[in-house]
Amino acid sequence: MSQFVNNVEETLFRFLIGEIPLEEFETWVYSSKELESYLNSDAYLELISFNFQKKGAGYEVKSLLYKHIDVGKYETWRIKKLLGQLLNEERDLVELLEIFYVLYCGGYRFLERIGYQHVMVDNIPRLTERSLWNTLAFEKAREALGRYITCLKPEALKVLEAIDKGQIKITGEFEYQIDPEIAVELEKRM
16 A cells, blocks of 8 residues: 555554454464564564454454554554545445544544535435435435535545645654645645
């Protein structure tokens, strides 16, 4: 996804966002040749001796990993991935807007114009709720999403370009530095 994220980080990051199931991640941990050199020896030992079968293992191993990764790099990767999913329409827009809203409310003010759109689609059902709706009513309720995606794509591109150009540097969870010029453009109230 990004030139500054290596294969080990990519796997760790994909696990942290839920793209890789716990069982698959456990197999990778035991077979990865690069993992040991990526983590410090204590973290590596803790991870390979971790009981992946116990209750709550997924949450615990994510907490363990979060202590040993570059959180700024992870957050950058995650936001870029989400922006890419929005631009390429790879994920349900209602679900994505909920995520962007949480990120905006958490402190990523540069995501305001995208995240705030969640308020506009809050009454539109997610794709996963299709079976709970009458087919015609479901399609009618989701019609408006086409207008939203058209408006959101230029904003998503603007944020993505600002990150790629270094105008936005994410340094930690909900921590970032932003060039004043782009801040005026992205962080001004709607």
